[in-house]
Amino acid sequence: MADTPTEADPDPHEEIMRATYRALREHGYADLTIKRIADEYGKSTAAIHYHYDTKDDLLTAFLDFILDQFKDTVHEVETTDPEQRLELLLDKLLVDPRDHQDLLVAILEMRSQVPYNDQFRERFQQNDEYVQYLLRTVIDQGIKTGVFDDVDTDHVAQALMIIVDGARTRAVVFDEEDSLETARQTAAEYVTAALVADD
Amino acid sequence: MADTPTEADPDPHEEIMRATYRALREHGYADLTIKRIADEYGKSTAAIHYHYDTKDDLLTAFLDFILDQFKDTVHEVETTDPEQRLELLLDKLLVDPRDHQDLLVAILEMRSQVPYNDQFRERFQQNDEYVQYLLRTVIDQGIKTGVFDDVDTDHVAQALMIIVDGARTRAVVFDEEDSLETARQTAAEYVTAALVADD
DNA sequence: CCCTTTTGACTAATCGGTTAGTAAGTACAT
DNA sequence: ATGTACTTACTAACCGATTAGTCAAAAGGG
Numbered sequence: 001m002a003d004t005p006t007e008a009d010p011d012p013h014e015e016i017m018r019a020t021y022r023a024l025r026e027h028g029y030a031d032l033t034i035k036r037i038a039d040e041y042g043k044s045t046a047a048i049h050y051h052y053d054t055k056d057d058l059l060t061a062f063l064d065f066i067l068d069q070f071k072d073t074v075h076e077v078e079t080t081d082p083e084q085r086l087e088l089l090l091d092k093l094l095v096d097p098r099d100h101q102d103l104l105v106a107i108l109e110m111r112s113q114v115p116y117n118d119q120f121r122e123r124f125q126q127n128d129e130y131v132q133y134l135l136r137t138v139i140d141q142g143i144k145t146g147v148f149d150d151v152d153t154d155h156v157a158q159a160l161m162i163i164v165d166g167a168r169t170r171a172v173v174f175d176e177e178d179s180l181e182t183a184r185q186t187a188a189e190y191v192t193a194a195l196v197a198d199d
Numbered sequence: 200m201a202d203t204p205t206e207a208d209p210d211p212h213e214e215i216m217r218a219t220y221r222a223l224r225e226h227g228y229a230d231l232t233i234k235r236i237a238d239e240y241g242k243s244t245a246a247i248h249y250h251y252d253t254k255d256d257l258l259t260a261f262l263d264f265i266l267d268q269f270k271d272t273v274h275e276v277e278t279t280d281p282e283q284r285l286e287l288l289l290d291k292l293l294v295d296p297r298d299h300q301d302l303l304v305a306i307l308e309m310r311s312q313v314p315y316n317d318q319f320r321e322r323f324q325q326n327d328e329y330v331q332y333l334l335r336t337v338i339d340q341g342i343k344t345g346v347f348d349d350v351d352t353d354h355v356a357q358a359l360m361i362i363v364d365g366a367r368t369r370a371v372v373f374d375e376e377d378s379l380e381t382a383r384q385t386a387a388e389y390v391t392a393a394l395v396a397d398d
Numbered sequence: 399c400c401c402t403t404t405t406g407a408c409t410a411a412t413c414g415g416t417t418a419g420t421a422a423g424t425a426c427a428t
Numbered sequence: 429a430t431g432t433a434c435t436t437a438c439t440a441a442c443c444g445a446t447t448a449g450t451c452a453a454a455a456g457g458g
Binding site for chain 4: 232233234244245248252253254
């Protein structure tokens with residue numbers, strides 16, 4: 001009857017995270033209840049509470065779960081050429097998400113809870129710092145090897161973050177995946193205008 | 200006992216909208232209930248239901264309420280110089296919000312409900328189209344008068360929208376109003392690089 | 399007197415969370 | 429191998445609180 005009548009499912013925690021994912025996708029954060037998660041899990045609500053004391057604990061664990069997924073998709077690439085490295089990183093931030101639209105929605109929605117949840121804010125800030133660090137590193141490398149102009153690394157990294165966030169937000173709100181494409185182009189234009197040495 | 204024991208408050212609808220605003224700011228969308236709105240309103244929940252049949256009706260009306268406020272802050276400026284007009288428009292989209300942080304939070308939060316609420320999506324799309332129209336108009340005027348290069352108006356307008364949305368999102372999530380400043384600078388850099396004729 | 403507005407009391411449903419108890423598996427000494 | 433003890437993973441039933449929404453009655457100004 002179940003959709004995966006195969007082998008035993010290993011970790012209940014992992015299963016609950018996936019169930020939370022599905023429940024969130026279907027009902028949205030505001031209407032996300034233990035009951036709905038339990039339904040997706042295929043077990044009782046008490047089963048959820050056996051593994052997670054409170055709803056808050058579960059949601060915090062879930063945020064860690066999806067941010068880990070995000071980190072995986074952005075994971076660094078093996079290239080020594082700074083320009084190519086930056087291009088690939090921006091691709092991962094702006095092109096890849098099209099295949100992970102659900103992840104994008106989940107992240108956006110939980111992010112909008114930041115003003116009301118300290119746990120969420122802490123984790124999103126840390127995640128943001130990580131991505132910004134990746135960008136800064138690539139830009140710095142480019143400057144050191146003379147491929148990029150000697151610009152304000154912090155400013156450029158932040159500017160690119162703004163473009164990335166804007167594009168991802170718009171890709172979710174208006175499902176025009178178009179905006180990811182436009183953003184990719186905009187980011188490229190910005191990099192060329194602000195970074196690439198033209199002397 | 201009330202905080203405004205002055206004159207008679209005219210429109211109950213307006214008062215309820217303001218109460219909703221306060222309740223939303225304090226508890227967040229996910230924990231926004233009729234009871235909390237009624238508490239802010241200073242009346243019973245039944246009083247709310249007298250003016251709005253359902254919670255959904257109220258929230259849709261509230262979205263119209265805040266989007267109208269947004270439109271007011273962006274309202275066009277009287278200038279004929281395209282470059283100055285664009286600068287002022289970007290200022291309104293990126294500098295002004297610092298004095299309306301609450302409005303920004305409310306909009307962001309309701310926007311993240313778009314995937315689950317058709318009414319919301321419709322209104323946000325219309326609002327977005329309006330802002331984009333303003334941008335396109337200014338850019339077109341600049342091109343016509345030769346101040347701007349003959350660029351793809353649609354693309355540039357969309358690129359600026361991405362920057363604006365990204366900045367506003369980041370300004371809410373990380374309270375660094377810094378990001379609005381950075382975005383303002385980034386937008387200016389982008390305009391210079393992509394629009395201003397340099398021949 | 400009427401009409402708008404508001405209240406208090408209510409309902410059915412759902413909320414997050416607790417409880418006692420069960421079934422299956424593991425560990426280990428005998 | 430067998431009995432005992434303990435752990436993991438769960439269920440059914442239930443808890444008090446809260447949810448959105450209803451309705452008859454009452455308040456109160458024109």
